[in-house]
């Protein structure tokens with residue numbers, strides 16, 4: 001059961017579709033029993049819901065639904081991404097950390113949806129609670145490594161990072177403190193820019209802008225747990241086509 005005080009994260013793009021049901025669940029809440037999801041490995045592998053059920057049956061980091069079974073991903077600081085093809089009423093979920101996003105996991109899902117008949121302008125992409133640039137410090141050398149990624153070649157001059165830690169006005173607890181004289185990286189914005197560069201109209205993309213470290217539930221962040229050792233729990237995000 002979801003605690004009465006749990007924050008409910010809603011997407012205005014998805015709420016506008018009466019045939020879609022979805023949740024970015026509170027950290028630690030189990031997914032629907034019938035949900036299909038992969039054994040996630042920070043890959044760019046996309047599964048069908050048949051392959052991904054029973055859950056964790058197959059390795060893969062995104063699931064495209066073949067029917068009304070919910071498709072899910074589990075995350076802590078990584079991006080939970082829910083996607084929809086409005087025309088064909090198809091839904092998908094993707095898990096994207098730094099490795100998966102820079103390998104193009106969400107781009108792979110959109111390409112597959114297009115192979116199944118979707119048009120780019122009919123797709124929607126929603127990025128749920130994930131670590132924000134306010135709390136996500138990377139070593140400087142990581143930027144050079146990212147610039148070598150084939151998928152990122154066109155974006156490498158505009159990779160979203162700053163040397164000054166951004167202030168998050170929505171923070172409900174202290175932001176991460178600098179630990180490695182690194183850079184502050186905006187992974188949700190990288191995912192968005194990749195999608196735009198692929199051809200998804202900007203109006204079809206929504207960021208919930210909830211940072212798992214400083215804004216979401218206290219047990220939602222893997223990185224915050226690595227700093228304070230108080231434990232963390234995974235968040236399941238799922239989406240399905242209503243029967």
Ligand SMILES: [Zn+2]
Pocket residue numbers: 131132133134135168171175176211212213214215
């Ligand atoms: Zn934050």
